Amino acid sequence: MVVSMMASKDGGNNSCDLKTARLWRDAALRSRKLRSSLRQLTLTCGEQSKLILPEDLGDVEVLNLGNNSLEEVPDGLRSLAAGNLHVLILRRNKFLNVPSAVYELGRLTELDMSHNRLTCLTEAVGLLSQLKKLCLSHNQLQTLPRMIGGLLNLEELDVSFNRISHLPDTMQGLPRLRTLDLDHNDLCSFPQQLLHLPTLEELDFSGNKMLGCNCGGSLPEAIKAMKSLKVLWLSSTGLCSLPDSFYELVSLESLMLDNNSMSSLPAGFGSLQKLRMINLSSNSFQDFPEALLQLHELEELYISRNKLSVVPEEISRLFRLVTLWLDNNRIRYLPDSIVDLGLLEELVLQGNQIAILPDNFGKLSKVNIWKIKDNPLIQPPYEVCMKGIPYIAAYQKELAHSQPAVKPRLKLVLMGVRDSGKTVLRHCLTEGQQATPIMANKGIEVTNWTADAERGLTFIVYDLAGDLSYDIIKPFFLSPGALYVLVVNLKSYISKHFYMYVGYFLHFISAKVPHAVVCIVGTHADLCDEKEIEEKCLDIHHQISIQEKRDSKTLHNMAEVVDEALCQDYDMRASNPHAAFYGVNDKNLRRKKAHFQYLMNNRLQILSPVLCVSCHNYSNIRRLRDKLLSVAEHREIFPNLHRVLPKSWQMLEELHFKPQELWLTWWDSARLGLQAGLTEDRLQSALSYLHESGKLLYFEDNATLKEYVFHNLTKLIDILNVFFQRDASVLLQKLVSDNKVDELRSSQLHHYVEGFLLHGLLPNHIIKLLLKPHIKTHHDLQLILELLEKMGLCYCINKPKSKPLNGATAWYKFPCYVKNEVPHAEAWINGTNVSGQSLAVEQLQIEYSFPFIFPPGLFARFSVQINNHIVQRSDGKFQIFAYRGKVPVVVSFRTATGSLRSDVLSISSHASLPNIWTAWQAITPLVEELNALLQEWPGLHYTVHVLCSKCLKRGSPNPHTFPGALFPMTSHLTLGGLKFRDACVALC
Numbered sequence: 001m002v003v004s005m006m007a008s009k010d011g012g013n014n015s016c017d018l019k020t021a022r023l024w025r026d027a028a029l030r031s032r033k034l035r036s037s038l039r040q041l042t043l044t045c046g047e048q049s050k051l052i053l054p055e056d057l058g059d060v061e062v063l064n065l066g067n068n069s070l071e072e073v074p075d076g077l078r079s080l081a082a083g084n085l086h087v088l089i090l091r092r093n094k095f096l097n098v099p100s101a102v103y104e105l106g107r108l109t110e111l112d113m114s115h116n117r118l119t120c121l122t123e124a125v126g127l128l129s130q131l132k133k134l135c136l137s138h139n140q141l142q143t144l145p146r147m148i149g150g151l152l153n154l155e156e157l158d159v160s161f162n163r164i165s166h167l168p169d170t171m172q173g174l175p176r177l178r179t180l181d182l183d184h185n186d187l188c189s190f191p192q193q194l195l196h197l198p199t200l201e202e203l204d205f206s207g208n209k210m211l212g213c214n215c216g217g218s219l220p221e222a223i224k225a226m227k228s229l230k231v232l233w234l235s236s237t238g239l240c241s242l243p244d245s246f247y248e249l250v251s252l253e254s255l256m257l258d259n260n261s262m263s264s265l266p267a268g269f270g271s272l273q274k275l276r277m278i279n280l281s282s283n284s285f286q287d288f289p290e291a292l293l294q295l296h297e298l299e300e301l302y303i304s305r306n307k308l309s310v311v312p313e314e315i316s317r318l319f320r321l322v323t324l325w326l327d328n329n330r331i332r333y334l335p336d337s338i339v340d341l342g343l344l345e346e347l348v349l350q351g352n353q354i355a356i357l358p359d360n361f362g363k364l365s366k367v368n369i370w371k372i373k374d375n376p377l378i379q380p381p382y383e384v385c386m387k388g389i390p391y392i393a394a395y396q397k398e399l400a401h402s403q404p405a406v407k408p409r410l411k412l413v414l415m416g417v418r419d420s421g422k423t424v425l426r427h428c429l430t431e432g433q434q435a436t437p438i439m440a441n442k443g444i445e446v447t448n449w450t451a452d453a454e455r456g457l458t459f460i461v462y463d464l465a466g467d468l469s470y471d472i473i474k475p476f477f478l479s480p481g482a483l484y485v486l487v488v489n490l491k492s493y494i495s496k497h498f499y500m501y502v503g504y505f506l507h508f509i510s511a512k513v514p515h516a517v518v519c520i521v522g523t524h525a526d527l528c529d530e531k532e533i534e535e536k537c538l539d540i541h542h543q544i545s546i547q548e549k550r551d552s553k554t555l556h557n558m559a560e561v562v563d564e565a566l567c568q569d570y571d572m573r574a575s576n577p578h579a580a581f582y583g584v585n586d587k588n589l590r591r592k593k594a595h596f597q598y599l600m601n602n603r604l605q606i607l608s609p610v611l612c613v614s615c616h617n618y619s620n621i622r623r624l625r626d627k628l629l630s631v632a633e634h635r636e637i638f639p640n641l642h643r644v645l646p647k648s649w650q651m652l653e654e655l656h657f658k659p660q661e662l663w664l665t666w667w668d669s670a671r672l673g674l675q676a677g678l679t680e681d682r683l684q685s686a687l688s689y690l691h692e693s694g695k696l697l698y699f700e701d702n703a704t705l706k707e708y709v710f711h712n713l714t715k716l717i718d719i720l721n722v723f724f725q726r727d728a729s730v731l732l733q734k735l736v737s738d739n740k741v742d743e744l745r746s747s748q749l750h751h752y753v754e755g756f757l758l759h760g761l762l763p764n765h766i767i768k769l770l771l772k773p774h775i776k777t778h779h780d781l782q783l784i785l786e787l788l789e790k791m792g793l794c795y796c797i798n799k800p801k802s803k804p805l806n807g808a809t810a811w812y813k814f815p816c817y818v819k820n821e822v823p824h825a826e827a828w829i830n831g832t833n834v835s836g837q838s839l840a841v842e843q844l845q846i847e848y849s850f851p852f853i854f855p856p857g858l859f860a861r862f863s864v865q866i867n868n869h870i871v872q873r874s875d876g877k878f879q880i881f882a883y884r885g886k887v888p889v890v891v892s893f894r895t896a897t898g899s900l901r902s903d904v905l906s907i908s909s910h911a912s913l914p915n916i917w918t919a920w921q922a923i924t925p926l927v928e929e930l931n932a933l934l935q936e937w938p939g940l941h942y943t944v945h946v947l948c949s950k951c952l953k954r955g956s957p958n959p960h961t962f963p964g965a966l967f968p969m970t971s972h973l974t975l976g977g978l979k980f981r982d983a984c985v986a987l988c
């Protein structure tokens with residue numbers, strides 16, 4: 001029978017002693033009723049309480065006093081020496097030494113003192129001669145006493161995670177030792193003593209940095225003596241090779257060699273016929289180790305993060321394989337025979353160069369863990385591969401029964417500041433010498449360019465207007481798989497404005513499409529002399545590399561801080577509010593680390609050199625055209641271009657371009673999919689492909705917009721352009737166009753336009769006039785307004801929730817046009833009210849910091865998205881002051897200034913301390929809306945913090961910050977509130 005008891009918090013005082021004793025007596029009585037003797041007992045006490053051992057523990061065999069912060073053992077432990085105690089657990093306490101009372105427990109067969117603060121173990125350990133299992137891991141031991149060799153019954157010894165630098169000679173005298181954990185110590189060579197342990201079956205030596213041969217660590221040839229070894233772990237030991245005699249370890253079943261510097265296995269390795277698992281990840285193998293192919297019993301093979309480029313056809317000999325990890329190598333093709341590994345359940349291939357999967361891949365039907373991300377997949381297409389083996393099987397089956405076709409098509413996105421020459425360049429490229437005159441204020445445009453008529457190669461060119469007012473809609477047109485052309489006017493470029501002309505765009509693209517390919521084109525070459533061109537191109541080149549190095553370094557440093565935090569115990573991190581990543585659990589830290597890794601591995605691919613052209617005299621235009629074509633030819637970079645499309649995909653495309661509507665709903669699209677023979681689940685892949693190749697817009701990352709398919713690109717873009725050109729005369733022209741208007745009407749319209757450009761306000765009847773060519777019915781107008789709201793471009797300011805307006809004029813606000821400041825919100829945030837007095841309430845403030853770039857248009861879109869959650873809003877250019885119910889909320893944005901290096905968006909509220917959760921409740925939906933918008937920026941780096949309310953109250957210029965990961969952003973509002981109180985109010 002097992003009994004667990006919890007000592008009360010004030011265990012020291014009499015009444016509580018009595019209470020404890022009573023509890024114990026009751027438990028004992030119960031146990032006596034159930035069975036005559038108690039065998040296992042776990043005792044737990046609170047932080048400040050003292051642990052008291054009940055009397056009469058003679059029958060207890062297992063005593064667990066772990067997790068109690070004990071510095072000394074409770075009185076009466078000695079008395080158990082005469083009893084039946086065999087197992088004593090003292091793990092996760094605060095012992096500096098093994099208490100002398102423990103040494104008197106001569107019958108102990110098992111002692112666990114892991115996770116304490118032991119700095120030495122005395123010779124008295126020899127008194128515990130019956131010990132079979134001794135666990136001393138996670139302490140600070142530097143040596144082991146000689147008497148350890150006297151523990152002749154010892155079968156398991158765990159001294160991992162200490163600081164042991166040498167072992168006593170007597171260790172070799174442990175005749176029964178089966179398992180030895182020596183990992184993560186300071187042993188710098190393989191200890192000779194281990195060679196003489198006749199019964200050792202499991203040895204973990206990982207994390208000891210061995211010094212040895214020239215290139216790194218090595219094992220002695222004499223290791224062959226360890227004939228009983230079944231499990232050997234040698235991860236992160238600095239090994240560069242294995243000794244030739246290694247093959248004599250014939251009992252080996254499991255071998256961990258990851259994180260070393262090995263590039264080959266010794267001859268004869270194939271003799272290890274009992275080997276079932278081998279981990280060779282994070283080494284330097286360039287060739288697949290042939291010897292592995294002889295290991296017919298192998299079930300698990302890990303060979304991730306090496307430099308393999310080929311997997312041999314003979315891999316099928318390893319027919320018992322259940323797990324195969326080949327990720328993050330340089331593999332370009334998989335052998336056809338891989339499909340014969342019929343028992344495979346885990347297949348990890350991500351981060352390679354695989355473009356085509358072998359036919360019959362669907363045969364690997366048992367694979368349930370499947371990772372293929374970050375490969376330039378063409379066949380089957382990426383979207384299909386990502387969905388798993390059954391989808392691959394279905395795709396391959398379909399392909400086998402239809403006539404596939406290649407439709408070489410690539411999305412080309414032109415970006416650059418205003419007047420950099422994007423449009424003229426587009427005309428030069430697409431129309432040659434007969435370039436048509438360019439219309440001013442044309443906005444964003446999309447056109448098709450048949451770049452290679454022979455091959456039918458088409459570029460779908462998106463010309464993104466340079467004017468900043470279009471920033472809010474530009475991100476909708478950036479997608480993976482496109483080729484980005486950054487256009488720079490070389491005449492007006494000066495070094496000092498590098499960031500505005502180039503750096504900003506690189507940050508912009510990489511935040512939205514990490515790993516994108518960017519080609520930089522300098523225009524206006526005819527207006528510069530050769531020297532100027534050379535100097536400016538060099539400068540651009542140079543500054544790009546500085547920016548890239550600086551960004552990589554920042555990411556690297558941040559990843560290191562995460563690494564350091566991960567090396568610490570969670571307990572340590574959670575005990576000090578000033579520690580980096582205070583309270584953030586390991587899982588969240590690992591997620592953060594993976595994100596940094598992703599950002600570091602997915603940098604932009606910037607093509608050099610800068611290509612200089614003149615659109616005036618057409619010099620170098622041909623060269624640029626050839627360059628774009630040759631870049632597009634790279635299969636591994638632009639798989640879309642070479643993709644073989646199944647018949648159903650082609651049909652889907654054709655069907656999508658018939659309807660006249662502005663967009664199709666997901667269901668409309670699904671119906672067309674069915675006509676084409678595509679079931680709903682496979683439609684998504686086809687739509688993603690059409691989006692990436694530029695044919696239509698389909699926002700699968702956006703929870704609301706993914707319900708729509710925007711197949712009518714020109715019409716959609718025309719509509720969007722209307723609202724973002726900021727030119728009063730153009731707007732007026734649209735309003736009056738064919739109408740003959742009198743003076744009064746004209747001045748009214750003028751007034752509306754002014755109001756729009758100043759405050760972003762428009763009534764729906766004026767919107768209707770602006771959109772005249774695009775709408776026929778009132779319903780059309782409603783649909784467009786709904787769409788604009790869903791895209792986060794505007795919201796209706798006077799529409800009551802869920803009620804129609806009953807004929808009243810609806811007014812729409814476009815937040816990107818707001819120009820005024822809202823001073824009182826700023827004052828509120830700084831801990832004072834309008835009159836400058838300090839607030840008597842606690843402030844809750846969450847800050848999002850963006851060290852590289854704040855996503856263009858994000859503030860305005862966020863401003864729209866939160867409209868449903870707030871009332872009584874007052875909007876400023878960078879601030880929104882509002883209420884959620886009766887609780888005030890403030891959203892505020894400040895750009896990087898002076899020493900403050902990041903752009904910061906904050907969301908705040910306040911409440912009195914007992915009601916602090918109401919503030920939390922008020923901002924949670926806003927935080928969730930922001931998080932949803934940030935999902936659209938996979939390459940963006942930002943951090944989230946909660947500011948210390950005490951610092952805010954004091955008006956501290958640098959308030960202490962707590963990591964946002966500490967606070968659940970879900971519906972656990974009360975929990976969030978309480979945690980907030982703990983962290984921000986009580987601790988700091």
Ligand SMILES: Nc1nc2c(ncn2[C@@H]2O[C@H](COP(=O)(O)OP(=O)(O)OP(=O)(O)O)[C@@H](O)[C@H]2O)c(=O)[nH]1
Nearest residue numbers: 418419420421422423424465466523524614615616
């Ligand atoms: N001399 C010379 N003029 C050029 C060249 N390229 C563009 N221009 C002129 O630069 C001006 C701006 O060109 P656009 O193509 O409209 O610039 P843009 O980048 O499309 O401008 P936005 O659409 O406002 O962002 C026009 O007057 C062009 O004639 C060039 O290579 N040489």
